[in-house]
Amino acid sequence: MGDDDWPLILKNQSQYLHHMYNVLPTPYASQDSNRLTLLYFVVAGLDILGELDRVNKEQLVSYIYAQQVLPDKDDPDRLVGNCGFRGGSFYGRPYNPNNEPTSAEQYDKSHIAMIYTALSMLRMCGDDFSQVQKQSILKAIKSLQLPDGSFECVHGAGENDMRFVFCAAASCKMLNDFSGMDVDLAIQYIISSQSFDGGIGQGPGQESHGGSTYCAVAALFLMGRLDDLPRKDDLVKWCLDRQVSGFQGRSGKPPDSCYAFWIGCTLAMLNAYKFVEFPLVKSFQCSCVFKAGGFSKVPNAYPDVMHTYLSLGGLSLGGAQGLKSIDPALGYPISL
Amino acid sequence: MSDSEDESDIQYVPFNQREEWKDVVPIPQDDGPHPVCVIAYTDQFSDTLNYFRAILKKDERSPRALEISKEVIALNPANYTAWYFRRNVLEALKSDLTEELAYVSKVGNSNPKNYQIWFHRRWVVEHLKDYSHELSYCAKQVEGDSKNYHAWAHRQWAIQMNGQWEGELDYISQLLTEDVRNNSAWNQRYFVITKNRAIPLTDDVIRREIDYAFSYMQKAPNNQSSWTYMKGLFLNRPYNSIPEFKQRIEEAKSKYVANAHAATLYLDILEKEATKESLEAADKVLDDLIKHLDTLHSKYWIWKKENVARLMQPQ
Numbered sequence: 001m002g003d004d005d006w007p008l009i010l011k012n013q014s015q016y017l018h019h020m021y022n023v024l025p026t027p028y029a030s031q032d033s034n035r036l037t038l039l040y041f042v043v044a045g046l047d048i049l050g051e052l053d054r055v056n057k058e059q060l061v062s063y064i065y066a067q068q069v070l071p072d073k074d075d076p077d078r079l080v081g082n083c084g085f086r087g088g089s090f091y092g093r094p095y096n097p098n099n100e101p102t103s104a105e106q107y108d109k110s111h112i113a114m115i116y117t118a119l120s121m122l123r124m125c126g127d128d129f130s131q132v133q134k135q136s137i138l139k140a141i142k143s144l145q146l147p148d149g150s151f152e153c154v155h156g157a158g159e160n161d162m163r164f165v166f167c168a169a170a171s172c173k174m175l176n177d178f179s180g181m182d183v184d185l186a187i188q189y190i191i192s193s194q195s196f197d198g199g200i201g202q203g204p205g206q207e208s209h210g211g212s213t214y215c216a217v218a219a220l221f222l223m224g225r226l227d228d229l230p231r232k233d234d235l236v237k238w239c240l241d242r243q244v245s246g247f248q249g250r251s252g253k254p255p256d257s258c259y260a261f262w263i264g265c266t267l268a269m270l271n272a273y274k275f276v277e278f279p280l281v282k283s284f285q286c287s288c289v290f291k292a293g294g295f296s297k298v299p300n301a302y303p304d305v306m307h308t309y310l311s312l313g314g315l316s317l318g319g320a321q322g323l324k325s326i327d328p329a330l331g332y333p334i335s336l
Numbered sequence: 337m338s339d340s341e342d343e344s345d346i347q348y349v350p351f352n353q354r355e356e357w358k359d360v361v362p363i364p365q366d367d368g369p370h371p372v373c374v375i376a377y378t379d380q381f382s383d384t385l386n387y388f389r390a391i392l393k394k395d396e397r398s399p400r401a402l403e404i405s406k407e408v409i410a411l412n413p414a415n416y417t418a419w420y421f422r423r424n425v426l427e428a429l430k431s432d433l434t435e436e437l438a439y440v441s442k443v444g445n446s447n448p449k450n451y452q453i454w455f456h457r458r459w460v461v462e463h464l465k466d467y468s469h470e471l472s473y474c475a476k477q478v479e480g481d482s483k484n485y486h487a488w489a490h491r492q493w494a495i496q497m498n499g500q501w502e503g504e505l506d507y508i509s510q511l512l513t514e515d516v517r518n519n520s521a522w523n524q525r526y527f528v529i530t531k532n533r534a535i536p537l538t539d540d541v542i543r544r545e546i547d548y549a550f551s552y553m554q555k556a557p558n559n560q561s562s563w564t565y566m567k568g569l570f571l572n573r574p575y576n577s578i579p580e581f582k583q584r585i586e587e588a589k590s591k592y593v594a595n596a597h598a599a600t601l602y603l604d605i606l607e608k609e610a611t612k613e614s615l616e617a618a619d620k621v622l623d624d625l626i627k628h629l630d631t632l633h634s635k636y637w638i639w640k641k642e643n644v645a646r647l648m649q650p651q
C-alpha cells in the first residue's frame with residue numbers, strides 16, 4: 001500500500017484492532033500465557049489511534065485487575081515473589097475483579113512483563129491504581145533481581161535479560177517508587193551489556209540488538225541515569241546505522257517493522273531522532289501493511305498485534321498524521 | 337517414552353475418555369462476564385488445560401503429571417508455569433535427566449526461538465553437570481538460522497561454564513567463510529578475544545585481529561561488520577598504539593572510493609587525534625560523507641561537521 005492511502009490504512013488498523021480486542025484467532029493460543037501482553041498491544045494500538053474511548057473501559061479495567069496476583073490474605077510475605085499480574089487466566093482462579101482477599105498458591109505466579117503491561121493499560125484507561133497492591137508488587141520486583149543486576153521474569157522460574165530490567169524500571173516508575181530495585185546494580189548490568197559497537201545486547205558479551213538497546217536506554221532514562229552510560233555517541237551512531245530504509249534490529253539483518261519503535265524510541269530518548277530519514281521509514285512501514293488490517297514484520301507476511309502497535313508507535317515518533325504522541329521511555333501513548 | 341515418539345504422533349484422546357484420569361475434576365478457565373482478547377482455543381487446548389489446572393491445584397508430582405505437562409507444552413511451549421511445574425515433578429520423581437535433555441532438544445528443534453525451552457535446557461544441563469553436548473546443539477541451531485540470538489547466548493553461557501574456548505575461533509572462521517556478513521559470528525569473535533583470559537590483548541594479538549578483519553573485509557567491503565570489529569579492537573586503547581593502523585585505513589579509504597565504512601573509521605581516527613591538521617582532514621571526510629558516501633545519514637554528518645568546526649575554533 002502506498003503512503004497516499006494513509007487515511008484508509010488507519011481505518012483498517014482501527015477495524016483490525018477492534019476485532020482483535022474481542023477475539024484473537026486460534027494461532028494465538030501458543031501465546032496464551034502472555035495474553036496480557038497481547039491485550040497491551042491491542043489497547044495501546046487503539047489508544048494511539050484515539051479509539052480507546054470506544055471500548056468499555058470499566059470492563060477492561062475489571063479484567064486487568066482480575067489478573068492481579070494478590071498477596072496471601074493471612075501472611076502477605078508468604079509467596080510474595082508471586083505477587084504482581086498474571087499472563088492470563090490460564091491458572092484457573094475464579095474471576096476476581098474487585099480483588100477480594102485470597103490465599104497465595106505456589107503455581108499462581110506473576111510475570112514481570114505482565115506487571116509492566118497491566119500498569120501501563122491501567123494508566124491508559126485513566127485508572128488511579130487504588131486497587132494495585134503496591135507494596136507487595138515492589139517486594140516481588142525486588143525478589144526478581146539477580147546478583148548480576150538483571151531481573152528474572154518469574155520468581156524462580158524464568159529467564160533473565162535486559163527485557164526485564166526495563167519492565168522492572170518502568171513498573172517502579174509508574175508506581176513512583178524505586179525501592180523495588182537496586183538501581184545501581186541494575187545500571188552496572190546495563191553498562192556491562194554495551195557492546196564494542198556501541199549498541200546494547202541482552203546481557204554482557206551478547207550481540208547488540210534493537211530490542212535490548214531500547215530496554216537498556218529506556219530503563220536508564222526512567223531511572224534518571226542516562227548520563228551513566230558511556231559512549232553515547234557510539235550508541236547514537238549504532239542506532240542510526242540500523243536505518244537501511246526501515247530499521248533493522250541488528251547489523252546485516254533485513255528491516256523489520258517493529259524496529260521503527262525500538263530504535264526510534266531509543267533515538268528519541270537520546271535526542272537524536274532528528275537525524276532519521278522519516279519518509280523512508282514511513283514507506284517501509286506502509287509496505288508492511290496487511291490489506292485486511294494490521295502490520296506484519298516484513299512485507300507480504302501475516303500481521304500480528306505486536307507489529308501492529310509497534311509500527312504505529314514508530315510512525316508516531318516521526319510525526320505521522322492521526323496518531324497520538326507516545327512516551328518513548330514508557331512506550332505507550334501520552335495522556336492529554 | 338521412546339525417542340521416536342512425538343506428541344504429534346500420538347492421537348489426542350479427550351481426557352474424560354482416559355481411564356487413568358477418571359478421578360480428576362477438570363477446572364475450566366474463568367474469564368468473567370466481559371472477557372477481552374478472547375483466544376479461540378481448540379477443544380483439545382481447553383480440555384488439556386482444564387485437566388492441567390486440576391493437577392496444578394493439587395501440586396501432584398506423579399508420572400501422569402509429567403505426561404500432562406508435556407501435552408500442555410506441545411500446545412503452548414511458552415507456558416512458563418507448565419515448565420516450572422515439570423521441573424518440580426522431575427525432581428520429585430528423580431527422573432533421568434539424560435532423557436529430559438533428549439526431550440528438550442527435540443522440542444527445541446521445533447521451536448528454536450522459544451525462551452522457555454532454552455531456559456529449561458540450562459536447568460537440565462546444570463543438573464546433569466554435562467555441558468558436552470551444548471556446542472554441537474547450538475551449532476545445529478545456527479546451521480538452521482545463522483543469527484539465532486538464543487543459540488549464540490546459550491553458546492556463550494556454555495563456553496563460560498565449561499571453559500571450552502578451544503576451537504571456538506576456528507568455528508567462527510568457518511562461519512565467516514560461509515557468510516562474511518554474519519554479525520553474530522563477528523560478535524562471538526570479540527567475545528572470545530576479550531573474555532578468554534588465556535588470550536591477553538597484546539599488540540601482537542591486536543595486529544593479528546586487524547589482519548583477520550582486513551582479510552574478511554575484502555570479500556565484502558560494503559558490509560559494516562568487519563569495519564566495526566576493527567574499530568572495536570581500539571575500545572580500550574588509542575589508535576596510535578598500533579602506529580601503522582591509521583595509514584592502513586587511509587589506504588583502504590583510497591582503494592574503496594565509494595565506501596562509507598572506510599571513511600567513517602578514518603574519520604574517527606582523525607577526530608580522536610584532535611590536532612589542527614587531523615580536524616581539517618576530518619572536515620573534508622565529512623564533506624565526502626554528506627555529499628555522496630552516506631547521504632542516508634547526511635543530517636547526522638552535518639551535525640558532526642558543526643561539532644568538528646567548533647573544535648577547530650581557536651580557544
